[in-house]
Amino acid sequence: MTTEGFRVLDEKSLIEYIKATPSLASELGNEVENLKIKEVGDGNLNFVYIVISPSGSIVIKQAIPYVRCIGESWPLTKERSYFEATALKRQHGLSPKHVPEVYHFDRTMSVIGMQYIEPPHIILRKGLVAGVEYPLLAEHMAEFMANTLFYTSLLYLTTTQHKSAVAEFCANVELCRLTEQVVFSDPYKVSEFNRWTSPYLDSDAEAVRNDKVLKLEVAELKSKFCEKTQALIHGDLHTGSVMVTHESTQVIDPEFAFYGPMGFDVGAFIGNLFLAYFAQDGHADQGNDRKAYKAWIIDTVAETWNLFYKKFTSLWDIHKEGPGEAYLHEIYNDVELWELVKQKYMVDLFRDSLGFAAAKMIRRIVGVAHVEDFESITDPVKRADCERRALDFAKNLMKKRRTLNTITDVISTAL
Ligand code: ADP
Ligand code: SR1
Ligand code: MG
Ligand code: MG
Known part of the structure; x- marks a missing residue:
């Protein structure tokens, strides 16, 4: 496929591409004759290659102009690669220990060259399915989210800086539309793309489509997703x-x-931890009932929120006299008022996070794109049982989120 200088790479043409690209060749120690190349893309959208030379390694990610897991019938701009490269660089700058470095970006080819995150790193979802505990996960994710969200918000930036960044990322409209469709719309209507563990969850999926209260809530979340340019x-x-x-x-x-709204990130992470939690009964066997592991996931949910709260509010305290224009120091320079401001902001963020967590859980059970946590449970009856418990929890969470004050309150509704 060729459009205006764009061509889809494969393992063979990638070698030529690397040879012609000094920034990539140099990361491989300029030893480009005997490269080991493997396509490892297991996501829904793109192609990802691991490239190893005797003296270096890189990852090459190429966006293609459609949704990989569906095919060419679902076109999607390959310009997403520009936003990924731009965000990766920004996030690496703000949280260097937790984001790979970008070595190369080619907008015409929609190609990103980046740091290879080497084994024994694995995708967290796979670790959660396997029942592996990660003692620093909550701390690291709290740090990543606090840094990337705080420093790109009006709590730190001037309105001029913030508006110009908002304007740049407004152009990622197609990817936002995809989320609007698959997270906030399709699960609540009949859509050719929706699927679920049928026939076991047929009535559960129908109940989602007929739940008026849930539809009111998801409308509010969708409008927040579209309108709230928080960070x-x-x-x-x-x-x-x-x-x-x-x-x-x-x-x-x-x-x-x-x-967009900060709660969309916090909620995505916490909601996916809850999906892992509800899937555990489907992975239990005679050797391991997964009870201890479920307790670890729940502790990780609590720690993630609590540490995020601590790190985010401490960044805010440190920079309270800084350039951020949302809460001018001259107006809020009062101990009691300052505490009230932070408390209100964090309660709003907490409840946004719970709503988005719920929406992200529901879409993974009755929408187009499912998760390995459940898909790897081969017995459909067991899988449907786990999915139903997750779905019921998420529906309740979306509806009741305004009455929940602490992460402990949330957890008690899951147990
Ligand atoms: P998609 O956008 O299609 O979901 P991802 O960026 O999630 O693609 O990458 C797909 C897979 O490629 C990941 O699940 C991971 O296994 C692998 N991968 C992506 N980036 C890297 C990297 N920098 N280092 C090592 N593996 C990576
Ligand atoms: C067609 S939906 C594909 C999904 O995969 C991506 O990773 C996003 O989660 C998107 O919603
Ligand atoms: Mg991915
Ligand atoms: Mg992706």
Whole structure:
């Protein structure tokens, strides 16, 4: 396929591409004759190659002009690559320990060359399916989210800086539209793309489509997603966008990045931890009932929120006399008022996060794109049982989120 200088790479043509691209060749120690190349893309949208030479390694990610997991019948701009590269660079700058470095970006070819996150890193979702504990996960994710969200918000930026960044990312409109469709619309109507564990969940899916209260709530969340330009969000922060070892946490794949509500990222991560939690009974066997692992996931949910709260509000305290124009120091320079301001902001963010967590859970059970947590449960009756419990939890969470004050309140509704 060729359009205006764009061609889809394969393992063979990628070698020529690398040879002709000094910034990539140099990361490979200029040893480009005997490269080991493997396509490892397991996501829904793009092609990803690991490239290894005797003296270096890189990852090449190419966006193609359609949704990979559906095919050419679902076109999608390859310009998403520009937003991914731009967001990766920004997020690496703000959270260098948790985001890979970008070595190269080619807008015409929609190609990003980046740091290879080497084994034993694996995709977090796979670790959660396998029942592996990651003791630093909550700390690292809280740090990534606090840094990337705080420093791109009006709590830190001037309105001039913020508006210009908002304007740049407004152009990622097609990826936002995809989310609007598959997260906030399709699960609540009849859509050719929706699927679920049928026939077991047929009436559950129908109940979602007929639930008026739920539809009112999801409308509010959709409008927040479209209208609230709070910070540069990752936009697809599920457990398949995080690579982990016991010591390291790396966030990849921010192609959906734009200025949106912070709660969409916090909620995506927490909601996907809850999906992993509800899937555990489907992975239990005689050797491991997964009870201890479920408790670890729940602790990780609590720790993620609590540490995020602590880190985010402490950044805010540090920079309270800084350039951020949302809360001018001359107006809020009063101990009591300052605490009230932070408390209100964080309660709103908490409830947004819960709403988005719920929406992200529901779409993974009755929408187009499902998750390995459930898909790897081969017995459909068991899988449907796990999915139904997750769905009921998420529906309740979306409806009751305004009455929940602490993460402990949320967790008690899951147990
Ligand atoms: P998509 O946008 O299609 O979801 P991802 O960016 O999530 O693509 O990448 C797909 C897979 O490629 C990931 O699940 C991971 O296994 C692998 N991958 C992506 N980026 C890297 C990287 N920098 N280092 C190592 N593996 C990576
Ligand atoms: C067709 S929906 C594909 C999904 O995969 C991406 O990773 C996003 O989560 C998107 O919603
Ligand atoms: Mg991905
Ligand atoms: Mg992606």
